[in-house]
Amino acid sequence: MNNFSIVSSLLDNDFYKFTMQNAVIKLFPLAKAKYEFINRGKHTFPKNFAKILQENLNKMALLKLSKEERIYLEQYCPYLDSSYLDFLNKYQYNPKEVNIFQEGKNIQMYIEGLWSRTILWEVPLMAIISELYYKLTGAQNISEKKIQSITKEKLKKYKKLQVKIGEYGTRRRFSYRIHKLVLEILKKEGKPFFIGSSNVHLSHVFSIKPIGTQGHEWIMFHAAKYGFNIADRIAMENWLTIYNGNLGVALSDTYTSSIFFKNFNKKLSSIFKGVRHDSGDPIYFTKETIKHYKKLKINPIRKKIIFSDNLNPYKVSYISSFCKNKINACFGIGSNFTNDVGFPKMNIVIKMVKAFTKKKWISVVKLSNVQEKSTGKKNMIFLAKKILRI
Structure with missing residues (x-):
């Protein structure tokens, strides 16, 4: 040990x-x-x-x-x-x-x-x-065969839905071994729907691009420094200063989404490629996001929402069918990939x-x-x- x-x-x-x-x-x-x-x-x-x-x-x-x-x-x-x-x-x-x-x-x-x-x-x-x-x-420890069959089964469902999926399951994985096994299957059999993993080491192991942008602490720090009202906006502007529009997905729920949208002005909404949903009703959030873009005369079909709140194939199916032809949807799937072993x-x-x-x-x-x-x-x-x- x-x-x-x-x-x-x-x-x-x-x-x-x-x-x-x-x-x-x-x-x-x-x-x-x-x-x-x-x-x-x-x-x-x-x-x-x-x-x-x-x-x-x-x-x-x-x-x-x-x-x-x-x-x-x-x-x-x-x-x-x-x-x-x-x-x-x-x-x-x-x-x-x-x-x-x-x-x-x-x-x-x-x-x-x-x-x-x-x-x-x-x-x-x-x-x-x-x-x-x-x-x-x-x-x-669950057998490799079992993990492979569970993962392939999910992958089949996602392929059928034709949705873009990423793997976000490092922090609450069952084990490193299972995490690596899952990624191996996603890389081998996930094309063209599998878009990458948030884990940089395993992305290196499998020669794929790591994915992700920023976490809540980035905005929480800005609130401590600049105040709650403008934290979202200054955090996004600072992000642009560093990344010039790369890694352009904005996190929408540090101080609730309604406050976020007030800060997500025309300039930021145009430059950022989309937003991440991490809490609350995904359908309500999608409606609010579309409404926000339309109000600013931005075509929502050119933007995306990355959903990352405790997802599984059932939820992904439900959300993706609602988003169809309205806005692009991607899904970051965490422990449902890396910790679905019966415990x-x-x-x-x-x-x-x-x-x-x-x-x-x-x-x-x-x-x-x-x-x-x-x-x-x-x-x-x-x-x-x-x-x-x-």
Whole structure:
């Protein structure tokens, strides 16, 4: 058990962590961040879990970007410039940035440090917690044959629907082995509907382009620095400064979609290729998005929505049939690909809780379209709602 390393590459992470890290280095090099582990599913952790987690975490300090990995990034991600790749070349995880405690069956975890460094912890840590949890609670490893047949069955449904699908399942995967197996099938048999994976390491392994743009923390930090009302807009403008219209999908639900659309002005709506839906009723959201584009005299059929909220073939079928001939739909499928093995899926997150900007620590919040996905201190959520008149 102890010789086994769950994360064995610096790139075993979601693509948007690297694109955000690049932007943070360039725009907010001195900003600091605090993150917290949130056990939404109230899972109970076995004895010594924190100790074994710490051992895995310590091994991550040894990870370094390889020459081949750098060449891959240069080839597949031309918008990550050489100054950033030089930074990544020197980057190493520092386990001192992470504090883990176990009390009985509960785990607490806090991450703190420069935002440009700590931003990479969240996804691999969650992947480690997930895989360790299944290993230590005795979940049986499922046969390769079974995984292949489950994945092929889903792929058949998606092909029949003729929808574009991506794989977003790193953070809550059952195991690295199953993740790799699923991607192998998607790459081999998914053409032309499979558009890529958010996992940069596995994208490198299978020579495919990694996908993704930005996460909620990008906008949450902007709210701490510039205020809730304009956080969406400034976050998008800053993104354009760094990427000039590349990676142009805007995240729509950090402070609810109605606030997002107020910030998504004609210029931004024209330049960004589309929006990502991550919470709330997908059909209602689609109607609102189409209405928004039409109001600005932008043809919605030239735009896209990337749906990424807890998807499965049934939901994809329902959403895609509604979007047909109205707006382009793509689907980022997470644990339904990487953790559909007959065991309950973990419901865990690691979220930014504080940002150090303007010379002080400021609590950050996320006001999702659904209450259970909102995060932050109660008094800050109350304040944000008051300011935004939600």
